[in-house]
Amino acid sequence: MPANPIRSMRIPGEPPSQHAPLLPTVVFASYKGGVWKTCLSVAVAERLAMTGLRVLFVTTDKQEDARSRMGIPPEAPPIARRECGPGTITVLSARQSQAIELLYRQGPVRLGVGPHDIAVVDTPPEEHGGHLPGVLLIAITDGTDAARNLLTMLQGTPSNTDITLVKVWQTPPAVWAHDAHTIQRVVGRYMGFLEDPLPQSDAIKEAHDQGASIWTLRRSGTTMDVLNGVESLAHMAWQRMGMDQPWPAMPSPKATKVYVKGWDPNA
Ligand SMILES: Nc1ncnc2c1ncn2[C@@H]1O[C@H](COP(=O)(O)OP(=O)(O)OP(=O)(O)O)[C@@H](O)[C@H]1O
Numbered sequence: 001m002p003a004n005p006i007r008s009m010r011i012p013g014e015p016p017s018q019h020a021p022l023l024p025t026v027v028f029a030s031y032k033g034g035v036w037k038t039c040l041s042v043a044v045a046e047r048l049a050m051t052g053l054r055v056l057f058v059t060t061d062k063q064e065d066a067r068s069r070m071g072i073p074p075e076a077p078p079i080a081r082r083e084c085g086p087g088t089i090t091v092l093s094a095r096q097s098q099a100i101e102l103l104y105r106q107g108p109v110r111l112g113v114g115p116h117d118i119a120v121v122d123t124p125p126e127e128h129g130g131h132l133p134g135v136l137l138i139a140i141t142d143g144t145d146a147a148r149n150l151l152t153m154l155q156g157t158p159s160n161t162d163i164t165l166v167k168v169w170q171t172p173p174a175v176w177a178h179d180a181h182t183i184q185r186v187v188g189r190y191m192g193f194l195e196d197p198l199p200q201s202d203a204i205k206e207a208h209d210q211g212a213s214i215w216t217l218r219r220s221g222t223t224m225d226v227l228n229g230v231e232s233l234a235h236m237a238w239q240r241m242g243m244d245q246p247w248p249a250m251p252s253p254k255a256t257k258v259y260v261k262g263w264d265p266n267a
């Protein structure tokens with residue numbers, strides 16, 4: 001695994017002084033609250049772990065929603081490790097300055113968290129969520145913030161960060177494609193975007209409320225549409241790592257049952 005992330009070739013003349021994290025990093029950010037950042041970041045982290053990767057999940061959100069979504073009880077140690085298929089997810093919460101130490105200055109090994117292949121970062125809703133350099137930024141919008149706040153965030157995104165726009169709540173894909181192009185034109189840079197907006201799914205909401213993985217849900221209707229979207233985002237992160245193996249197929253819901261060593265009687 002490369003010690004440094006494979007960085008975008010799309011931005012010529014990138015200043016050599018631009019910082020990049022010590023391991024490939026995916027950041028979920030929005031200016032607005034409640035646009036499924038935590039839901040999507042947890043699901044992408046799980047999907048990456050299912051491919052056998054050692055995933056470091058960093059939540060900089062004080063609410064620490066991500067821990068409960070992963071079924072980790074409040075009394076669990078601050079750094080909790082779960083097995084997820086052939087891979088692992090290490091979950092830790094960090095203030096922004098601690099996340100910088102962990103991702104850019106010292107790295108997880110020197111800080112005693114152990115070697116990891118990729119980091120996934122869940123951020124609280126605010127402008128600075130989109131300001132980490134050298135990462136894959138998944139910028140989420142529900143459309144109502146597109147006019148101003150999302151643009152404010154993206155205008156401060158470092159040039160060596162790759163941006164992928166995601167639209168949550170159902171919208172005709174053609175309308176979303178138009179909006180995504182408008183966002184790129186206004187910000188003045190290339191961005192990828194997930195073509196199909198992610199729809200609402202009651203089963204996904206329920207799973208998250210109960211701390212269950214959305215990968216264990218029955219794969220039909222809008223739940224499947226959301227899983228397909230997450231699949232694309234996880235695959236994007238994998239490709240950006242420069243992985244040369246083929247992308248492993250989505251495991252079946254039964255195969256993706258997750259457990260926490262030491263906490264789960266079946267583990
Ligand atoms: N696809 C979905 N369909 C329906 N509800 C969803 C879906 N994804 C997430 N939710 C629900 O929407 C709510 C907000 O999601 P989530 O907490 O992931 O957003 P967030 O952007 O992390 O919020 P915050 O800004 O507060 O951190 C949660 O109750 C979650 O269960």
Ligand SMILES: [Mg+2]
Nearest residue numbers: 037038061065
């Ligand atoms: Mg959240």
